[in-house]
Structure formats: C-alpha cells, structure tokens
Amino acid sequence: MVAAQGAMVAAAMNSIYQSSGKAGLALGGVGLAAIGAVGALGSLGTVGLSEVKKVETATNILKANGAPNIEAFQGQLEDLKESLGGVGDSFTKGDFGLATADIVKAGVESADALTLMTSSTKLAAAEQINLTEASGLLLKNLRQYDYEVGDAARVGDMLAMAGNAAAGTAYDLSVGLGIVGGTGKQAKLEMYDLLGMLVELDNKGMSAADVGANGLRAALSALSDITKKGQVTLGDLTIAMVDAEGKARPAGDILKDLGEKMRGMGVYVNKTTGELDGNGEAMQTVSSLMDNRAAAAVINLTGDWEKWSQQIKDSGGYLDEYANTMQEGVEPALKA
Structure with missing residues (x-):
C-alpha cells in the first residue's frame, strides 16, 4: 500500500x-x-x-x-x-x-498578486485560516474602498490592529468589512473609522463578522435614503443632516447623535434576547427611521469607536508584529 x-x-x-x-x-x-x-x-x-x-x-x-x-x-x-x-x-x-x-x-x-500575497499570508498565518480565503477577503476589502493592491500592507496593518482591539479576530473584521465596506465608503467613512465602529459593536456582543456588520450596513443605508417621515423625525430630534454651510454632515457624527437620542428615549438592546426594547412611543420613533437591527447597532455605538479608529489609523507596521507573535511555537507546514 x-x-x-x-x-x-x-x-x-x-x-x-x-x-x-x-x-x-x-x-x-x-x-x-x-x-x-x-x-x-x-x-x-x-x-x-x-x-x-x-x-x-x-x-x-x-x-x-x-x-x-x-x-x-x-x-x-x-x-x-x-x-x-x-x-x-x-x-x-x-x-x-x-x-x-x-x-x-x-x-x-x-x-501585483505577489504584493497582495505578502500581506494576506501574514494575516492568514496569524489567524491560522485558509490562505486562499484570507487573500480573497483582503482583495475584496481593498476593492470596496477603491484602494490599489499596493495598499494591501496598510489595510493588513489596520485589520490586525482592529482584530487585536476587538473581542473577535482580524478575520472577523475582514469579513465584516466585506459586508459593510461598500456602504461605508458611500457614506464617506474612512476605513479606519468603519473598522473602529465594528470593533465597538463586536466588543458589545454584536459580532463584527455578522450581526454587527449587517446592523451597521442597514443603519448607514437607512440614513443615506431617509423617508419624508424619517426627515420629520430627525427634525423633531434636532439632528441635522447638513452643516451650517449646507454640506452633508459626516455619517459618524450623525450616528453618534442619533444613538444618544435613542438611548435618551429609553430605547435599549435587551442583552438576553438581543431584541430592541423600550416604550411604545419611543419604538415608533425609531421604526420611522430604520429597522430594529440597524437601531441596535446605532444604540451600541456610544463613541468608543473613535478611540479604536485612532489606534487603527496609527497602526503602521503592526501586521508584521502581530503575525510574528502569533507564529511563536507554531509548527511549520509540509516543506520540500
């Protein structure tokens, strides 16, 4: 045999x-x-x-x-x-x-494929995941923000730092970015800010790779296409969509203001059921703006994400450190 x-x-x-x-x-x-x-x-x-x-x-x-x-x-x-x-x-x-x-x-x-592989290999090794999947995810993340392949190292650094800050992993953040990245770019959010938001949601029990990313995408989508009823609601809540010069306010600022208003109305996420709870009037106000999963993401974004986004922004070179640390004591694969 x-x-x-x-x-x-x-x-x-x-x-x-x-x-x-x-x-x-x-x-x-x-x-x-x-x-x-x-x-x-x-x-x-x-x-x-x-x-x-x-x-x-x-x-x-x-x-x-x-x-x-x-x-x-x-x-x-x-x-x-x-x-x-x-x-x-x-x-x-x-x-x-x-x-x-x-x-x-x-x-x-x-x-260019070799350039991308340099960073995706480090991510895959650190996370101990399939190399083909890690490379495909990194390419998707780059393309969502119209980045060049030459930016792979920079994005790899940000993913590694975000993974270190989150309850989950860099892989979870890459998957989540794959879900919400396109919507985040349309909302004019920098990638490091979007990753910071995913980190905060992940740390509050809304998985960056699933519930958190989908909730954040739904929230950003809702705010990008507000109904007339929703516009009235935002006016009642004194949340401005444009600044004094008539320019659109940053999506991150609007999310922060909206979350503060929702929490002030007594709307919260039930940690046992994961569902949105609150009094009837407050719930009706929220429903005029977005669905429950979107509102849950907004409520959980209390502003901690700004701290994480700054760390992610300043993460130059972190992927090398992360990959080497995570590889300590790991057995090599089959070699020739």
Whole structure:
C-alpha cells in the first residue's frame, strides 16, 4: 500500500513536470525527498498527493488566465515564501500556488498578486485560516474602498490592529468589512473609522463578522435614503443632516447623535434576547427611521469607536508584529 502511494505521487509529479516544467515541480513542494518520505511514513502519501493536486490546479488556473512566463512567476512565488520565514513556513508551496492563482483569476496582474500575497499570508498565518480565503477577503476589502493592491500592507496593518482591539479576530473584521465596506465608503467613512465602529459593536456582543456588520450596513443605508417621515423625525430630534454651510454632515457624527437620542428615549438592546426594547412611543420613533437591527447597532455605538479608529489609523507596521507573535511555537507546514 505504501509503495503504491509512493508510485502514485511519483507519477503525479512526473505529470506536472511534463506539463509545467521544472518550476512546476518545484512549486509542488514535494519532490524526491517527499516521495521518499512516503515510503518511510505511509501517512504522508495522502499529504503528498494533496500537494500535487494543488500545484496542478494552480498551474492550470494560471494558464487559463493567461499569466505570462509561468515558470518565472512560480520561482518568484517560491522566493516570496522563503522571504517570509516562519510566516511563510505556515503554508505549503501548494497553498501559495492556489491562493496566488485565485488572485490572478480575479483580475490582478501577476506582479501585483505577489504584493497582495505578502500581506494576506501574514494575516492568514496569524489567524491560522485558509490562505486562499484570507487573500480573497483582503482583495475584496481593498476593492470596496477603491484602494490599489499596493495598499494591501496598510489595510493588513489596520485589520490586525482592529482584530487585536476587538473581542473577535482580524478575520472577523475582514469579513465584516466585506459586508459593510461598500456602504461605508458611500457614506464617506474612512476605513479606519468603519473598522473602529465594528470593533465597538463586536466588543458589545454584536459580532463584527455578522450581526454587527449587517446592523451597521442597514443603519448607514437607512440614513443615506431617509423617508419624508424619517426627515420629520430627525427634525423633531434636532439632528441635522447638513452643516451650517449646507454640506452633508459626516455619517459618524450623525450616528453618534442619533444613538444618544435613542438611548435618551429609553430605547435599549435587551442583552438576553438581543431584541430592541423600550416604550411604545419611543419604538415608533425609531421604526420611522430604520429597522430594529440597524437601531441596535446605532444604540451600541456610544463613541468608543473613535478611540479604536485612532489606534487603527496609527497602526503602521503592526501586521508584521502581530503575525510574528502569533507564529511563536507554531509548527511549520509540509516543506520540500
């Protein structure tokens, strides 16, 4: 059985060698050493075959998307993995190949894909999550704010700092940003302010990856398209949507004012049920502006987010520190 597994790995590797050249073989991360290990330790047969499949799939994706000079690109990818040290060792060469091919498939140039992978690998290693998923989320976060791939390190720093400040993780913040990012940008909120809001909601029991992000998105959407009835309600609450010069007030300021008014009316989030509670008149006032999940987010935004957003804004270089700290004592992935 073990010998058969070794033969299968060797055959698969030969297939990749024939179709992708020596660089394809190198990217697989299995090589003759891994094939020999299969003979000595049968459990590596499955791992080796999985690696071969990853490499083959990544190579096919790159070819299908017209990536130029695949052999040279694969060499650059291997250099990147090595340059990341212990963080790079968290993933196999097959993991790197699949994640990068997925980024190229999403329309990113090969060279830019390597830039993004530098930051997404650090996030994935620190959070111990799938590298392809982490890379895709980071790309989505960048695109929501019309950022360039060159901004990946900056966004990675902000996500790492936000994850450190929140009850949840940087992964949760990236998922949440994926939910509310587009709406936040339309509301002219800076990314660090939006992340600060998600941190505050997460710390108050509204998960940044789910309830908090969806509630915040609903609140921002409601405020961007106020009904006539809602406009009357805001007037009654003395909340201005524009400043003295007739310019739209920052969304963060409006949310802060509205939350203060709601809490002053005795509207609150029941911590047991998670539902909105309060007297009938106050609840009617709230419902004229937005639904309950949106109101729950607004009520929980008491202004703490401003402190977190400043820390997130000043987070330059934090991702490196975060990734290296989280990697201490972690076993490396299969290496060639």
